[in-house]
Amino acid sequence: MAETKIRDTVVHRKARSGYRWDGVELLPYKEDDRALFKAITRQVLFADPALTGELRYFEVAPGGFSTLERHQHMHAVLILRGRGHCLVGTEVKSLETRDLVTVPALTWHQFRASKGEPLGYLCMVNALRDKPQLPSAQDLVRLEADPAIAEFLRS
Amino acid sequence: MAETKIRDTVVHRKARSGYRWDGVELLPYKEDDRALFKAITRQVLFADPALTGELRYFEVAPGGFSTLERHQHMHAVLILRGRGHCLVGTEVKSLETRDLVTVPALTWHQFRASKGEPLGYLCMVNALRDKPQLPSAQDLVRLEADPAIAEFLRS
Numbered sequence: 243m244a245e246t247k248i249r250d251t252v253v254h255r256k257a258r259s260g261y262r263w264d265g266v267e268l269l270p271y272k273e274d275d276r277a278l279f280k281a282i283t284r285q286v287l288f289a290d291p292a293l294t295g296e297l298r299y300f301e302v303a304p305g306g307f308s309t310l311e312r313h314q315h316m317h318a319v320l321i322l323r324g325r326g327h328c329l330v331g332t333e334v335k336s337l338e339t340r341d342l343v344t345v346p347a348l349t350w351h352q353f354r355a356s357k358g359e360p361l362g363y364l365c366m367v368n369a370l371r372d373k374p375q376l377p378s379a380q381d382l383v384r385l386e387a388d389p390a391i392a393e394f395l396r397s
Numbered sequence: 398m399a400e401t402k403i404r405d406t407v408v409h410r411k412a413r414s415g416y417r418w419d420g421v422e423l424l425p426y427k428e429d430d431r432a433l434f435k436a437i438t439r440q441v442l443f444a445d446p447a448l449t450g451e452l453r454y455f456e457v458a459p460g461g462f463s464t465l466e467r468h469q470h471m472h473a474v475l476i477l478r479g480r481g482h483c484l485v486g487t488e489v490k491s492l493e494t495r496d497l498v499t500v501p502a503l504t505w506h507q508f509r510a511s512k513g514e515p516l517g518y519l520c521m522v523n524a525l526r527d528k529p530q531l532p533s534a535q536d537l538v539r540l541e542a543d544p545a546i547a548e549f550l551r552s
Contacts, residue, residue, distance in 0.1 A: 248488075250484065341410065346408075
């Protein structure tokens with residue numbers, strides 16, 4: 243079936259198996275490789291000059307995790323697939339499919355898949371946003387002083 | 398378990414059964430009842446002064462449909478549940494779970510659930526957006542001149 247475009251916009255992009263989509267590229271998680279992360283991919287589902295937000299899909303393989311980071315912009319997350327845990331601020335939360343997670347400004351956060359299955363999540367952000375900050379050695383010492391956070395970070 | 402807040406933001410809202418969420422109200426689809434729609438609910442999953450976008454979940458019961466409308470703002474849609482059809486511009490598309498639909502500016506659109514199951518979809522929009530326009534009698538005549546659209550609108 244031919245792709246339908248209205249004023250250069252592709253109207254319908256079909257879901258493929260394995261949480262992929264027609265016309266959506268599978269991207270490395272970060273261009274920048276200073277960051278500490280493991281086994282995670284990124285797909286930009288919606289980014290358009292007409293939209294002030296972007297919707298991305300991240301998938302963390304079993305045992306993998308996103309970068310521990312913080313930034314001024316907010317994350318609005320819906321778990322689309324699987325289960326895992328997240329750290330938001332000083333809170334470690336157990337996550338199930340379709341749970342919602344809000345990461346407020348300048349709040350340390352990380353997402354970790356369970357050992358048994360991937361963790362896939364949608365993340366809405368502002369199109370105009372600041373770059374993430376990574377924790378300093380001192381920030382890590384502070385975070386790991388909390389036994390629950392230390393256990394989460396080593397899991 | 399107590400709700401965790403960081404600077405007045407609830408960090409984690411659990412998914413309930415039936416595509417509901419903790420702390421998310423089930424809303425009527427529209428406050429305005431001029432519009433023609435049937436068997437549809439709305440839940441605002443993310444709307445925050447820090448976000449330039451909003452993420453809503455709409456659920457159309459089997460055989461139901463959203464309003465046929467258009468507006469300047471773009472819709473970025475991911476089918477979360479079930480199947481159905483949509484009209485975007487002059488195109489009728491069959492929709493499966495996780496398909497992506499982009500509704501460009503000033504483009505007539507409507508979502509219809511299949512007879513057998515609900516159609517649930519996430520819709521990202523700009524927080525600042527214009528009000529929908531409804532079709533005039535003349536617009537409807539023009540749309541229904543296309544047999545595929547006429548069939549869709551009567552389905």
